[in-house]
Amino acid sequence: MEGEIREFEGKLLNSIDDFIENSIKGPQVVNIENYKLIVSEEGGIKKEYKYDDLINNFDSIKKVITLYCVDGWSVDILWEGILMKDILIDSKVKLDYPSIIFYGIDGYTTSLSKDFVFDNDLFLSYKMNGVILPNERGFPFQLIGEFKWAHKWIKWINKIELSNNMNFKGYWESRGYSNNGNLNEPFFGR
Numbered sequence: 183m184e185g186e187i188r189e190f191e192g193k194l195l196n197s198i199d200d201f202i203e204n205s206i207k208g209p210q211v212v213n214i215e216n217y218k219l220i221v222s223e224e225g226g227i228k229k230e231y232k233y234d235d236l237i238n239n240f241d242s243i244k245k246v247i248t249l250y251c252v253d254g255w256s257v258d259i260l261w262e263g264i265l266m267k268d269i270l271i272d273s274k275v276k277l278d279y280p281s282i283i284f285y286g287i288d289g290y291t292t293s294l295s296k297d298f299v300f301d302n303d304l305f306l307s308y309k310m311n312g313v314i315l316p317n318e319r320g321f322p323f324q325l326i327g328e329f330k331w332a333h334k335w336i337k338w339i340n341k342i343e344l345s346n347n348m349n350f351k352g353y354w355e356s357r358g359y360s361n362n363g364n365l366n367e368p369f370f371g372r
């Protein structure tokens with residue numbers, strides 16, 4: 183893709199064009215003027231962020247991380263984004279919930295344990311290989327689920343919900359894909 187970088191700190195990167203598009207409803211187009219990222223807990227909405235609130239007011243981090251799809255392909259990409267814990271702390275959501283459920287505008291869902299998200303510095307990316315995420319790649323935000331299979335890497339995120347429900351199963355998880363999503367374990371039937 184035009185403008186993307188293909189090397190970072192001596193590491194070669196894949197191209198944005200190397201992804202295999204297989205989203206459940208195809209690429210989504212988010213109108214950023216109307217977009218809000220909702221942070222909620224079981225009592226209701228805690229905070230709503232506009233795109234610029236997030237991009238301008240939070241520190242960003244950058245890291246080369248490989249996305250592994252269960253279909254057998256992978257891509258090494260330089261991701262840049264905002265730490266989940268920075269957003270959650272800012273939102274004043276209660277942090278004693280064990281689980282975080284993520285929603286995308288295409289109806290996709292997934293979940294992770296809150297401790298995993300905090301302990302591993304998971305972040306929401308808004309840039310890949312130095313360019314703003316293209317629509318097909320999840321603009322405005324994709325969760326970078328480091329150490330997890332790509333079904334945890336939800337794109338087009340518009341809601342993050344703190345929950346007591348440790349048994350929630352997202353779109354692919356409810357169809358048999360691993361609910362812990364650990365890369366070092368089989369991706370089916372856990």
Ligand SMILES: Nc1nc2c(c(=O)[nH]1)N[C@H]1C(S)=C(S)[C@@H](COP(=O)(O)O)O[C@H]1N2
Binds near residue numbers: 201286336338
């Ligand atoms: N919102 C949303 N996020 C999603 C998906 C999806 O269908 N919808 N698919 C997941 C899967 S299975 C993969 S492999 C990764 C990367 O998919 P891509 O190559 O289509 O970007 O996105 C994940 N995030």
Ligand SMILES: [Mo]
Binds near residue numbers: 251253332
């Ligand atoms: Mo996937």
